[in-house]
Amino acid sequence: MQNEKNKKEKFYSFSSLAISIMLIISHAWYLNYQKNNIMDFNYKFAIIRFLTTIIIFSFLFVKCKKNNADSSKKTIYFEKILEYSLYFIPIILFFGIEFLVGNFKYFDWSNLVLNIIIYYAIYLILYLILNDLHLSAYILSILGMILILAQYFILRFRGTPLLPLDFLMVNTAATVASSYKLYIDYSIFVIFLLLILYLYKTRIVKKNIKQKKNKFILFIVVVFFCSFINIKSKINFFELNLFETINNYYKYGFALTLVNEFKNLKIKMPIGYSDKIAKESLNKSQYIVEGSKESEIQPENIIVIMSEAFADLENLGNISIKDGIKITPFIKSLIENNTSGYVSVPTYGGVTANSEYEFLTGNSLHFFPPGYVPYQLNTHKIKSNIINTLKMYGYHCCAMHTYIGKNYNRNVVYPQLGFDEYITDNYGDVEFIRTFPSDVLSYNILIDKIKQTDGKLFSFLITIQNHGGYAIDGYENEVNLCYEQSYPQAEQYLSLLQLTDRQIKDFIEQLSKIDENTMVVFFGDHLPLIEESFYNTIMGKDRGSLSTFEYQKLYETPFFIWKNYENGGAKNKKKNLSLNYFGPYVLSEANIPVDGYNKYLLDLMSKIPIIGQGGIQTSNGDWFNYEDIQENEKQLLDQYEIVQYYTQTKEYRNSLLQNQK
The missing domain is CATH 3.40.720.10 (Alkaline Phosphatase, subunit A)
Structure with a gap:
């Protein structure tokens, strides 16, 4: 009888995770497709997406509460899936950001590794400081959410993407924000809620892996990715489009472009100057x-x-x-x-x-x-x-x-x-x-x-x-x-x-x-x-x-x-x-x-x-x-x-x- 319960538990756990991932992909795909195609509003598709979302959220919410109520029913397999999934948060974040505010139609896939390195480097720094993998994942995810929203709204306010100096102009932006209609795309709303639910579920997972092992694995991941590319050379010879800056984000990726724009903040002395x-x-x-x-x-x-x-x-x-x-x-x-x-x-x-x-x-x-x-x-x-x-x-x-x-x-x-x-x-x-x-x-x-x-x-x-x-x-x-x-x-x-x-x-x-x-x-x-x-x-x-x-x-x-x-x-x-x-x-x-x-x-x-x-x-x-x-x-x-x-x-x-x- 206990084995039957465990099997059902495993089935529900894997199903909820798989359906959640499919839902995220469907919403992200729809948003990305809209960027490259002129689409009439599809009421049938919108209703199906809405009903599916309600069902999935209800299922996940009940599942989370059930797990909280009786933690002994959680299977070790699902715990491990959630625990090890934390190592892939930077990769998930990369695809999430690019789906929502990037444009895969123009993305140069040779820049994939370098973008992921940047996310992993931030993740590793957070973990070395906090010594808590879960907390590091939360903070990195929250930073990702903030950047997504910043990029999303700035594009709609100004028609140009997020730039480093925008962080210095928050007060100016706040004084005129009331004149704009703020709304969040349905897909962004859904993906954010799914991410929150995912982080909530990982919070209740037992910490089965030792902290030292966590650090070692994260360090190995960063070194592994770094071995594929000469980072310094890539960044130094990075050619930004100075006039249509949104194309930089589309072609090179959000993280890589933002890092390079920070590098370019200082005005350089002209060649041959005196x-x-x-x-x-x-x-x-x-x-x-x-x-x-x-x-x-x-x-x-x-x-x-x-x-x-x-x-x-x-x-x-x-x-x-x-x-x-x-x-x-x-x-x-x-x-x-x-x-x-x-x-x-x-x-x-x-x-x-x-x-x-x-x-x-x-x-x-x-x-x-x-x-x-x-x-x-x-x-x-x-x-x-x-x-x-x-x-x-x-x-x-x-x-x-x-x-x-x-x-x-x-x-x-x-x-x-x-x-x-x-x-x-x-x-x-x-x-x-x-x-x-x-x-x-x-x-x-x-x-x-x-x-x-x-x-x-x-x-x-x-x-x-x-x-x-x-x-x-x-x-x-x-x-x-x-x-x-x-x-x-x-x-x-x-x-x-x-x-x-x-x-x-x-x-x-x-x-x-x-x-x-x-x-x-x-x-x-x-x-x-x-x-x-x-x-x-x-x-x-x-x-x-x-x-x-x-x-x-x-x-x-x-x-x-x-x-x-x-x-x-x-x-x-x-x-x-x-x-x-x-x-x-x-x-x-x-x-x-x-x-x-x-x-x-x-x-x-x-x-x-x-x-x-x-x-x-x-x-x-x-x-x-x-x-x-x-x-x-x-x-x-x-x-x-x-x-x-x-x-x-x-x-x-x-x-x-x-x-x-």
Whole structure:
């Protein structure tokens, strides 16, 4: 009779384990399949998955309680299976993470061993510290869960994968998280619960294997895997895709990619660098800024507005809008009748601070590691050449942001950049659009600042109203699209742009009444993170099929420069340039003389007007991928990298301070 019970016990134990594994595989397969195929929602399959999940969880839960109630009924065979399965937690974790946030369609299987080594190395370290195999398994599994969720949500918030610096931007992310709809894919939910149940069952297993033996086995496993590959060589010559960073995770695996990105956090000295070469390059620029004469008007007020997520989606393709409604008619008229064009920005879907950095410093993110945010890691080396120049010509420099002032470390960075004042937070009664302060608040504060300031004013305003996400309930969309598939996020975003257009019109009308020469520079920081399928629809192809030129359009936002003291004519210029040049370009439009680094950048702009994502545009309008650029342009980029590196040295920063005295 006892043998019969044991046999039944073994049968139920093995069955529960086998069915659980099958369920995990089915959910993970379904999630991975969705990434590579456009699927209609299958109600029958969803119902079957749901019912199967309920049955399995009920079975496992009852089984766990039964085992707890009478541990004598557990068989030694099942105990050993669970005990020895703990040695394979790193392998299970690897496949779990890759199924959920990776993409096996593109995975290079030659990287399998190295990924597993990384997981085993962490596991071994935990075990050597804790001296408890079960606890080590729990901690490693929890870390895996956290990384999975981080990758999952960051991809949905920002459109780019988890990067090392994201760990430093948790506070910034938390302040805007409420504007996004948080939901977990059903498959992730199921797999997490199964993992929790598995760990719960291993908790009640007797520790039959001695601790020393555990250490020995784990050590042998790590050494065994390491013997297959030259780890140092592999990591040192690891080629990351600097522009589509998600492809690194797909091709190389989550663990291997993340380790390499940590390795790339430090900015390396350029090949052939010396202070002497950098100074010679700065001093030899012969560029002459057309029209930059001190006798011409220098505006008393220079207002730069970096509008959150402002973009011209019609630049990507035709958009079918119900009733033919125009999205930004007033801004389009300003673009048509004033100096205008497109700026190539360094980011997509988020990380506004990097667009700020390029505009204010003239430095290009092209020379930094993927995901690098200078505001977070490079604060002591940041100086703004345009602010330095403006202060030399008597401008009071003020930064404004009507949201949380410490986001992206701005409260520390702005004084380093040279701003005299930073206006942020604490405005009393504020009108909110969705969950963010209205841009009208920003413009009203700016108007008051102009009226209160005696002398020249430079104001750098960062708006927040149109920040993602774009699935916030309670906001009534004024724009409706005409497609078979619905795009609610795109409709909300376009409705916000329509509101921005009306607000800018009112703001410009107010400035027109001010009896001071005023120049307004308006541009967007990046494109919005909305439905990828909407972008595919208006562009006529998916992102993987885009040419270098087409891909660059995802990193282009419109700009215009309006002046209340000039009317079109010769000043109605059209210009496309990358954002690192835009600061010096604004100075030249304000008839403020430039020299040094600013002059060098304008000289470089005349030869390589766009340093973009994945490629450059030359002065004759041709586009080249970075691996295909000609020798002359390559030398110019190498020289630029050397000069940029020099501008971050203590010697150069001190020279800027001396100029202000």
